Every structure is written in structure tokens, then in C-alpha cells.
Amino acid sequence: KFAEKELRKRQARDEFDRHLTDIADKIRKLREQDRKLTHLVDERHTTLQDAKGKYASLEALQQAALGGADDGIQGWLQGAGLEQNHRVAQKLDVESGWEKAVETVLGDYLQAICVSDITPVTENIGKLKTGEITIFRDQSKDGGSVQTENTLAAKTSGAPAAAVEILSRVRVAESLGQALSIRETLSDGASVVTADGVWLGKNWLRVSRDKEGKAGILAREHQMRRLKSDVRELQARHDSARKLLNDGRMRLTQLEERREALQRDASSLLNEYSEVKAALDSARYRMDQAN
Numbered sequence: 001k002f003a004e005k006e007l008r009k010r011q012a013r014d015e016f017d018r019h020l021t022d023i024a025d026k027i028r029k030l031r032e033q034d035r036k037l038t039h040l041v042d043e044r045h046t047t048l049q050d051a052k053g054k055y056a057s058l059e060a061l062q063q064a065a066l067g068g069a070d071d072g073i074q075g076w077l078q079g080a081g082l083e084q085n086h087r088v089a090q091k092l093d094v095e096s097g098w099e100k101a102v103e104t105v106l107g108d109y110l111q112a113i114c115v116s117d118i119t120p121v122t123e124n125i126g127k128l129k130t131g132e133i134t135i136f137r138d139q140s141k142d143g144g145s146v147q148t149e150n151t152l153a154a155k156t157s158g159a160p161a162a163a164v165e166i167l168s169r170v171r172v173a174e175s176l177g178q179a180l181s182i183r184e185t186l187s188d189g190a191s192v193v194t195a196d197g198v199w200l201g202k203n204w205l206r207v208s209r210d211k212e213g214k215a216g217i218l219a220r221e222h223q224m225r226r227l228k229s230d231v232r233e234l235q236a237r238h239d240s241a242r243k244l245l246n247d248g249r250m251r252l253t254q255l256e257e258r259r260e261a262l263q264r265d266a267s268s269l270l271n272e273y274s275e276v277k278a279a280l281d282s283a284r285y286r287m288d289q290a291n
Helices: 002-065 071-079 099-111 161-167 176-183 217-290
Strands: 113-115 135-137 170-173 191-194 198-201 205-207
Touching: 002 217, 099 161, 099 191, 099 198, 099 217, 135 161, 170 176, 176 191, 176 198
Parallel strands: 113 135, 170 191
Antiparallel strands: 191 198, 198 205
């Protein structure tokens, strides 16, 4: 009887030992995974914050360039319910390499506010006390199309109707030499511009260059769009790594709690086994003595 009981207790003890060894191995692997994921999350967090910081700096520069720092204008826009409306620069997509030309031709019109209907805006225009504002209608009122072939308008998309009208009156030239040749054939009111922003009319020329080599409004807007997309991707990657880390830590906590429970049960079982083993040894001793 004692021998059978001792065997059962010993088998149960060995089973506990196997479970504890298995859990200890899983805990070791999870701790190693936690160390690696913690490093990965920290690394991705730093990269994400750097990207957000760059975007915030560009956004501040862009807001200032687009008149966002003018309290008088901002107050009027809020009163007119237009503070969320896009500026022309924020809607424009420009073919790579032609940003400077578009900036030169549109100039301050890049700051113009885009609306679906100008008439309601006129009701609030008398409330504007300081500053200047330009309003562009998104779609042409008559719905007509503008001829854009071989013009600067063909180098853009997303432009409001008024901007398209302006750009469609400006022909494009691949070089200054070609622009000079085209100028000889221009009619009154027409003009031609090169990709690097040399703008010529029949009797005039205009060139605009960035101060201190800083990026222009459109180049900065495109940079912000790319950076915003990068931030979204970086945020998703950071959140994914963070979820893996949290899930791993939850599993690690569960395993550690399970190990503690097994250790308590194993300790109790070991005491029981020791008692049974001692009783068995004593019985065997008495049998030996009797023989």
C-alpha cells in the first residue's frame, strides 16, 4: 500500500517538475522577446516623434506663409465659417519640376481661400477690417472647360477654377531659349514661363527666387504631404510593435502566476511525498528487522 502511494506521489512530483521546466523555458523566451520588442518600440517611438516634429515645424512655416499668422484675417475667416477651408496651395498637385513656375505665376493667389460659392462670402466681406483676402471658387460658375494644352494649367491638377483660368493663359517652355522664341509670337495679355520660374510677357519679364534658398510654398506643401503619409505609416508600425509588446507582457504575467501556483502545489506535494517515502522506508526497515 505504501509502495503504491509512494509511486503515485513520485510520478505526480515528476509531472510537476516537467511542467515547471516547460513554463520556465517559456518565461525565458518571453523575457527575451520583451527585451527585443521594448528596444523596437523605443526605436519606432523616436522615429515617429522625429517625423511629427518635422511636420509640426513645416506646418508652422506653411501657416505663416499662407497668412495663418494674421490675426485679423484669421478672425474674419472664423466669423465667416471659412477657417477650415483649404488654401489654393493645399489643393494643388503640380507636376514634378514645375512647382517654381506655378509659384511664380500664382504668387499670393496661393493663399486664396477656396469656396463652393462666392456669393455668401460677400455678405461678410464688410466685417474685414485689416489685411487682404482672396476667394477662389472651386468650380466655374458656367461649368465651361478651359483650353489647357501646352499651358501651365496642364502641369497641375486639383486647382480651383479661378487658378486654372490664370494658369491656362501662360504657355510653358522647356528652356529660356524656347521661351524667348515663344515670346515673339505672344498676343497681348499672354505670357510664357520656364520650369525654373522665368516668366515673360510680350513686353515684360519677371523672376522670383526663394530667400536664403528656402523651399517654396508648393515644395513645402508636397513635402508635408509626404511626411504626413510617413507619419501615418510610422504610427501604424509603432502601434503594431506596442501591441505585440503588451500582448507578450500579458502572457508573461499569466505564465509567472501559473508558475507560482505550480510551485506552491509542488511544495505541498513534495511534503506529502516525503511523508509517504518516510513511512515506506520505516515499514521496509521494520520488515527487514522482522526477518
